[in-house]
Amino acid sequence: MATATTAEYHSRDFDWEELRDEVENDPSLLYHLTPSAPSLPPCNADAWRSFHRRHSSGKFFKERRYLLEEFPELRSSDGFAKVLEVGCGNGSTVLPILRAKKNMVIYACDCSAEVVERAKEIIFSTIGVSSEQRFHPFLLDFSVNKFPEWLFCSSCQNSPSRNQSSSSADAEEEMMMLNDTKAQCCIGGVDFVTLIFTLSAVPLQNMPFVLAECHSTLKPGCLLLFRDYGLYDMTMLRFPVEQKVGYREYMRLEGTLSYFFSLDIVRDLFVGAGFIELELEYCCVTSMNRKNGKKMQRVWVHGKFAKPS
Ligand SMILES: C[S@@+](CC[C@H](N)C(=O)[O-])C[C@H]1O[C@@H](n2cnc3c(N)ncnc32)[C@H](O)[C@@H]1O
Numbered sequence: 001m002a003t004a005t006t007a008e009y010h011s012r013d014f015d016w017e018e019l020r021d022e023v024e025n026d027p028s029l030l031y032h033l034t035p036s037a038p039s040l041p042p043c044n045a046d047a048w049r050s051f052h053r054r055h056s057s058g059k060f061f062k063e064r065r066y067l068l069e070e071f072p073e074l075r076s077s078d079g080f081a082k083v084l085e086v087g088c089g090n091g092s093t094v095l096p097i098l099r100a101k102k103n104m105v106i107y108a109c110d111c112s113a114e115v116v117e118r119a120k121e122i123i124f125s126t127i128g129v130s131s132e133q134r135f136h137p138f139l140l141d142f143s144v145n146k147f148p149e150w151l152f153c154s155s156c157q158n159s160p161s162r163n164q165s166s167s168s169a170d171a172e173e174e175m176m177m178l179n180d181t182k183a184q185c186c187i188g189g190v191d192f193v194t195l196i197f198t199l200s201a202v203p204l205q206n207m208p209f210v211l212a213e214c215h216s217t218l219k220p221g222c223l224l225l226f227r228d229y230g231l232y233d234m235t236m237l238r239f240p241v242e243q244k245v246g247y248r249e250y251m252r253l254e255g256t257l258s259y260f261f262s263l264d265i266v267r268d269l270f271v272g273a274g275f276i277e278l279e280l281e282y283c284c285v286t287s288m289n290r291k292n293g294k295k296m297q298r299v300w301v302h303g304k305f306a307k308p309s
Pocket of ligand 1: 045064088089091109115144
């Protein structure tokens with residue numbers, strides 16, 4: 001089995017309040033601070049599908065080696081556990097979990113058939129056949145659709161359509177069929193939901209729906225693990241005013257969305273969906289741009305939330 005060295009997890013290279021004061025006193029950055037009504041973006045799932053079609057080389061793949069340091073619960077959980085990775089991309093979050101824990105099974109959704117296929121290739125070629133029983137990707141636009149009921153049910157997961165080996169050409173159809181399967185026996189839930197750089201990719205007005213779905217999918221007492229872009233991250237401050245599509249919401253040139261979270265907004269969204277806040281903070285990391293030697297101040301939000309028992 002392939003191995004990977006764990007990366008260190010650090011989060012306090014600078015003080016977020018100092019960065020906030022700098023940004024809020026810089027007249028050239030004023031347009032980032034002014035509230036603006038959202039101008040309705042086109043379907044975000046379509047933009048992500050064409051993004052993945054254009055970037056099919058997998059070069060955006062970077063295994064999140066720090067993930068088990070950031071969320072040690074993933075490592076320490078005893079016994080068999082089910083994880084739902086929402087918006088899995090090419091498997092950057094899935095891979096370190098499968099690598100570290102033999103007794104974890106991951107269900108992972110994305111709206112792009114291309115990226116789901118690529119995630120399978122990356123994961124099966126890295127960890128080997130043993131991961132085929134433990135990684136179950138499916139197609140879903142989770143910003144407007146509920147999670148499928150079979151997600152909760154082991155007998156549906158073992159149904160013939162699930163087990164057929166298929167070519168990538170009919171994988172999309174097969175996964176759609178599976179998503180439509182409804183069974184009365186589907187009860188239960190997952191032990192962890194991971195939302196890693198995914199919530200920021202959907203329009204703000206759809207976030208309460210997504211979080212309500214995540215909440216209903218978790219078993220009582222279990223955890224949602226959250227990491228995403230934070231307010232005043234370097235990438236936010238680089239957006240020109242023309243790419244602002246709402247308050248703290250921006251559209252990249254290829255049409256994908258990026259929202260930048262304050263802790264207050266995260267708290268409101270998650271508590272509003274019925275979660276209990278366990279951890280919530282800004283991660284402030286300074287790194288160096290290797291090409292131009294410039295300092296980059298990155299801000300991410302780390303959060304851990306529980307569904308009440
Ligand atoms: C920035 S990537 C993060 C991927 C992964 N979670 C990780 O840790 O690297 C966001 C992913 O969310 C997916 N996504 C965005 N909007 C979606 C939607 N409405 N439904 C399903 N997937 C979506 C995109 O296709 C993309 O793969």
